[in-house]
Amino acid sequence: MDLPVTRPVPWFLFSAATALVYSTLHFAGNRKGTKELALGFLFSLTLIYAGAIHALNFTWLKIAYFPLIVVMAVFYNWKTIIPLSLLITSFGLKTFLARGIGNEEIAFSSSLLLTAVISSLIFSRFREEKEKALATLKTIKDTARDIAPGTGTEALSSDEAVSHYLASMLKTDEEIKELLLTIKQALLADSVNFFTPYHSSFTLRNSTEKKGDIIVTGNGMIALCLKDKKTFYSGEIPEKGLEIGYIKKGNISSLLAVAVMDGSALIGVLTADSSRYAAFTEPEKNMAHMFTTYLIRILERERIYPRITRDYNGLKILNEESSNLVSSLDINVIAEKLCEGAKKIASSQAFFFISEGPMFELIHHSGNIQENENQFDLKGTFINMAVENMQQLYMADMTNYRISVMPFKSDEICSIFVMPLLYENKLLGLFVMSSGKKDFLDTFQIELLKVMCNQASTSIANAKLHAEIQKLATTDGLTGLYNHRIFQEKLSEKLRELNRYSESISLLLIDIDFFKKVNDTHGHPV
Template sequence: MLCLVLTWIGLLKDFPATMPVPWFSFSAATSIAYSILHFTSKRKKASVEFLFSIALIFAGIINALNLIWLKPVYFPLVISASVFYSWQTVVPLSFLVILLRLKVLFMDKTFLEEIAFSASLLLTAVISSVIFDKFKKEKGKYYTSLKTIKHAAMPETDTESIDDNEAVSHYFASMLKTEEEIKELLMAIKHAVFANSVNFFMPYQNGFMLRCSTEEKSDIIVTGKGIIAECFKTKKAFYSGEINEDISEIGYIKNNKVSSILAVPVMDGYALTGFLTADSSIYHAFSEPVRNTTQMFAAHLARIVERERIYPKLKRDYNGLKILNEESSKLVSLLNLNVIAVKLCEGAEKIASSQAFFFMAAEKQFELIHHTGSISGNKTSFDLKGAFINIAVENRQPIYMADMKDYRASVLPFSAGNICSIFVIPLIYESKLPGLFVMSSEKADFLDTFQIELLRVMCNQAATSIANAKLHTEIEKLATTDGLTGLFNHRVFQEKLSEELKKLSRYSEPSSLILADIDLFKKINDTYGHPTGDLVLKEVSKIIRESIRDIDIPARYGGEEFAAILSRTDSKGAI
């Protein structure tokens, strides 16, 4: 960096014209040194310095030969840099190029001209970076081998028990919804860890294949070697925030540059079912908390893959599993708790004609979300203590009572007609009890062993779907709200503001924007500490929420700054 500063100072003192040999020799040596560092260093952090050293040589030539008309050469330099580098490199480079013209910038005759030149150069850098970044993401569509996809996709089947047509039907029925769930999970991971792409690789023959990705499969070309291949051999997680594409092979090729790679094994017990990878064009993109979060997602993905493996076995063993498959597939992709409750009750009634009740755990009570039978009263929240179904909650085990004619105590926390037999299943997910499913009938012994097993599997699916729905809601909240104040974050604020501005261009209704900050907030932090500062931020956020309407959009703009978008409100109404 010192060499660049000295070269730049020499340029400002007209050394290229007065002392050309030493200046150009020194600037050339500096450029060569940074080019070697740039192209051979694993860190690959000298891109701005390397490009700036080239710009210095151009500036020296212009200065030495007094060719002022050559200064537009900086524009193709910036545009060319945009082809190979991201905006994090090109935009700082354009600022540094402006510094090359610092000497003539403050001359009265050329001041406005230099200001216009600098603004144009900076605008060119931004526009070209955006265009080429978008182009890099969309270019090049590659096609993987159809034979490889077909071979990898077909699950193991008992060819003696089903024919080819049944095998194809079995494949699409069991895989379609699971593919959607895995895709949704990968998309959730991508937004949660701010990755460029997230991929799920599975073992295939002596190597591995791409099972699912947040990108188009044709955009990811698997090489079968490199980091991912080594991970499959060691069964260990891998992380590097300093990937050098020239000397390191990741194991797959994609359109965008990869500077950080995280690979996490997806384990089914002691068996490796695949690897979950996340990549980014930013160096050191995945911190330790992010890596821990990805480990959690990998465990969840393992459960999805395990469930996918179990379902075909159940289909081969039980011809009646078609009903379970149809109803479970409906639950797989659902992210709404009320819809999950409805689908579970409807599916259970197809397996056995009865009354179905779905309760959701809510602290110490249970809320009745959906039911297909008749109940007395309009109450929806119940304390299950004293009711028969509470035994299943306390023991966390399914209970089937085939004959309850002589049972005198309360079966349900409400009156639901004559109950002669009942089946209670607590929905368990990772040692937690998110809900309770109950089936009752006026007939004794209304379920056989097979039906009970079907209901248990479907309820396990429902428990996983409930966990998915809650996880989706939590991730959506984390992605849109500020963790401290609960207001919308800066990203959502910008999106909402853009939408509001578009409305203003079409409609004549007024809108107002309020920007506010907390005076002397730094003094509060310095005097009373950051915990007290956090309390101040929370209280101010509470005041903002209480002061505006439900349709308004409050946001934490950053630090102690807040903003609020007031739709259909003029300046008087905003004040």
Template sequence: MQFLIEGAFQLKTTELIHYIHSPLVILVSAFVETAPFALILALQPLLHLKELIHSPLNSLLWMGLFLYVPSGVVFFISNRREKAILNLSERLTSLKNEAREQADRAKELDEDTIISSYLSNEGQTGDELARLLDLSKKAVVAEEVHLFLYRAGRLVCYLSTSETAPVPEQEGLIQDILKNREDRMVFSEDKELENTGYLSNEPVRSLIGCALMDGQIPLGVLTAESLRYRAFTERDLEVLKGVTSLIVNALTRQRLMTILKISHTGLNVLHEQSAELTTVLDVDEILNRIVHSVRKLSGASVVLLWKKSASYRVFASKDLKVRLERISVRKINETLLKIVHTNKKAIYFDDLNRHRGAKKLLLPDGFPQAASMFVVPLLLNSRLEGMVIVLSREREGFNQYQRHLIEVYLNQAAESLSKAILHEEVKHLAFTDGLTGLYNHRRFQERLQEELKRAERYEEPLSLILLDIDHFKRINDTYGHPAGDAVLRKLAELIKKTIREIDFPARYGGEEFALIMLKSASKEAKKIAERLRKTAEKTIIKTDAGEISVTLSLGIASYPEDAKTREELIEKADQALYRAKHSGRNRTVLYRG
């Protein structure tokens, strides 16, 4: 092209034609490789040989400056840009290939690419064990609780509720417990127990010892001691066995930490979210964290269903507007979720549109619309306790790597849930009356104080019902104490069935019970109290000693109309109960009635 332009100039001798070729060279320099560009510049003197011979020197300099410098700058910039684009393209291709390879290898996660490691350090474990020992001491009403562990081939006192830790001996009861792997409960009526296997600070007359076993590996012994004769029961032994399970979990807990040959980002999120669960012992908090973590792992919407009796509680990620708080098992079985509910295995629906013509609903009413769905069961000891539903608006919304990462995380979360549930069961035993299954007096006092503070903060009413079984002493004298116990158990059952789920029932002492009625003024509380009184009056209680009928007297005081403090509220409710008993019994009396 430049040759043609230069030839036209030579024929026509028109300067305008001559000036066209310079921008052309500059333009071409942006699109050619290094070798062609060098050739073009090398040919310029030949094309302009006539000007080099006849033109003044300054004209040649201006032409060279105008031609060579802009062409060189344009070529340099264009060349660098092309190299940068090429590097980015190669890097993108490499990343895509690596991601595809990692996703393909995710199916090997269970066999080849998982390693185990502890997630909690010794300090965190020590704090957890200290809380467990303190809880155990309260639960079984022991003087002291000690944890002995194997260290360097011998038993040492690793932790104790006593300020002065006991010193283990070479042999004795705790050594025999560990050797035989058999839990023991022993008493001494006349004198302190001998040969316990450790030097105690006080004369021990009752002792429970439970072996800590990690499979077939002995870890140590947990003991609870008392200065009283026959201070413990079989129930206390079961409580301590439950605590040993928690301790073993705390000592031997291992978490899946590293997934080889998979996304580094996904691994960090998995590790971060799993580590957060290790220190949590509240079930609801763990469930909420699971929803949050699965959303981070998947980038999608999440609904968690947690089984409670014949229904599921609903937990949803914040991006969803799910107003459901509960959903029945029957409604679950009317949808595709029945497959997971029945088979207890994860299932992936990559295109929900293919199932829209089926007889079953895709999802329960109130759930968001989705194009694909991944559902994973939450199994605790092989029992289905819930399911996690991950929803995407896109077809094929989750690749194999994402699905496997979610399953790995939920397996870890199931372990944390098991630990939290066991912890709550042990805690419940510490706060529960052994005969009736209701909360005990100490927990009642704590809860009443908590609820009064909450009622004051949110400006809500609260009522306290104190109730008493009329002529209970006569029942014990006539039918015997076992029959009296049966009456107390039956009344506790009636209370649970009559009150609302938000209310708090407790055994106040003897034949007296206390009910904390949340968000209830005196009139609402009296309606529930009367319903309970009439139900009890109509109930025939069958015992081994015969059929027994009872009546109840109930007294009610309310916050803030009757009292402002815990002590005042209890006193006013007790006064109302006193008036009920001394005005004929079998009635409900308000403090301001």
């Protein structure tokens, strides 16, 4: 290895050209997803450095091989780093052959090789942890999406499919736990915790540690993070007397606290702690902020779950009760089904009135009334306001009203819903729901009741039309008596009864003399 000294210019030019060729081939291979020629590339660089040391006779610069090996271990595995360290030690082979190996060379070679082995093992472990973290993060991303078609739910019934979907959505604590474990691996933290506001303090929602290992003490850095809605880590505040807000087994030398914000709303605080000094810097802070977006998505699905469940159950009731309403042409049955369906939407007392001219007939109710009659005049009552205005009426608080609410005495009414049953702007009836609780209906429930009442109005109109058509088909339009077809049906029915029973039957034929004269003189109305 005397060429750097005897022929420095050709040697360095040749070495630089070799390093350029290997670097070109190496980085081209990296872009294609391979890491071939890594050892040749690194060795060509170290060879130039070794030549410079030899040419300048600065043997003390050999110590720079140690940080070089550590840095290279970050990017390359042990299959590259350990052979590289062996090649570096071979630079002194000529000295060894000429003079024999000394203690200094033995110490240098063994230390360099040991550094290569330890660095390779440490950074190989870090790479494995990173791969696991990325794999877990991918799982969380996939779980956060809606359940895709083809997941095996096609064979389920409609109710089972919805239950399957909602159950998969509400694995909130499991998903948060998986996310915290991923953050722990990514930040190389000892523990990661998620705290949520609770009254004037905070409580532990989830943690990577076992139950009971994290004890909330209140105040401290977490309380400050909740108050200011900012991110803190231990380097920003005095270390002496640092109060965190929780205690755990083991020492805490570094802490990162990130405010979890959904827009301007504070959801909680994500913390990561470590026994290593200054373990969290700006890159770890940015990574923690990235993970909070996934945490917000998980918590958002948790918040909308009750609303989805309520909406689904409400629509299911609406579908079932609408089917019941259109399946009957009997007004009494329609009234009963409407009251039953309404009670499924909101637990209360239901009353169904049918319009009979200026009066209203109560044909079905589920409340307690103290009246025996069923015909009522609504004038002077609160519910008559809905009749006069021909619009729905909902009062969430009736405690300040002094006028009569209903046309009869009933249980205490604190809130009431009144819906006129209209069909083509004609009032057919009135549906009333009352409760002893204030504000017993929300907007969604009111919308469901409106749809059911509109369906009931159509069904009542159809029932009345059917009754009218049936009347026209069976009675005489002039006299209102049964027509000839009904007479024949009744006569045939009685004659069939004669074949089964021994009872007698009589048929009377009655005629009025000179009735034509009365008819011609006074007309048909007489």
